[in-house]
Amino acid sequence: MSRSLNMGGSILKNSKTMIKKIKLAVIFGGPSGEHTISLRSAREVIEHLDKQKYAILPIKISRAGKWNRSILQNKIDLAMIVGHGTFMEDGCLQAILESYQITYLFSDVLASALAMNKFKTKIVAKNTGLNIAKGLLIKHGEKINYSKIIRHLKFPIVIKPNELGSSVGANITKNKGEFITGLKEAFRWGKQVLLEEFIAGRELTVAIMGRNKLSILPVVEIKPRISAWFDYKAKYRKDGSEEICPAQIPPNITRKIQSHAKKIFEAIGCRDLARADFIWNKKNNLLYFLEINTIPGMTKTSIAPCAARVAGFELKDFLDILIKNGLEEN
Known part of the structure; x- marks a missing residue:
């Protein structure tokens, strides 16, 4: 007689384990100027996701903002937004997912909308006690x-x-x-x-993970190679910049930037993952907050995956942790 035992989504039967895969929607593309970056991030994410754990449902949104929303009527365990800019990162897509009662990774509607507006984010940062540029x-x-x-x-x-x-x-x-x-x-x-x-200084960035319990990844220093500053070319061209992780900075500056990043993460209401950028002006020894990214890039050259690697997590493991946290906390 065959016996089976249901254990939280996994089915054990005749000593052979059949694991129910997590249905994961990866949503990418979108109508913003960061469409191409989103495609590159999504390609990396899908390539590194564990196919034994996840049934992956890729959902592409065109440059014109067109996509098949009926796909969302399928039973989806979790949606992962791998997109940036207008519609993808500003709370619009997040609101649509909530209307379908779909659990999703990264910041909610309000935090996404606020962080997308750099000017308003700087007001929050100033009220939190962080230095900002005029x-x-x-x-x-x-x-x-x-x-x-x-x-x-x-x-x-x-x-x-x-x-x-x-x-x-x-x-x-x-x-x-x-x-x-x-x-x-x-x-x-x-x-x-x-x-x-313009604030002269060393550009530093730090990623924060989690919801109720936060983890802070190593601080990264960014040194552009082909531009005078960290512009689009320096960010995305091969060898366009050098990312030094962990940043070679005094311990007190490391502690301060991590503390500042945590403050703005919580003040904006971010969750799961975000990356805060700063300038350290060595002359006056002050840190200046620049902006916070609620959906950091996930390409090979992207900063958050590089910092996670230094912390001991390859991209596959990094994605597993994000997904596990997203499912557990929902």
């Missing part, structure tokens, strides 16, 4: 008072779309001509542009 927000169609801007901010001025990542549309400008050109370029990618006074 800045202004300019909206499309607004009359540009160049004289007022120059009175408020000194060159070099950083110009970047307010709701986009991967340094898409971002520039550092040193004079009026570069400023006007940079402003036009930034408005190509969004209706709001953030202007910031």
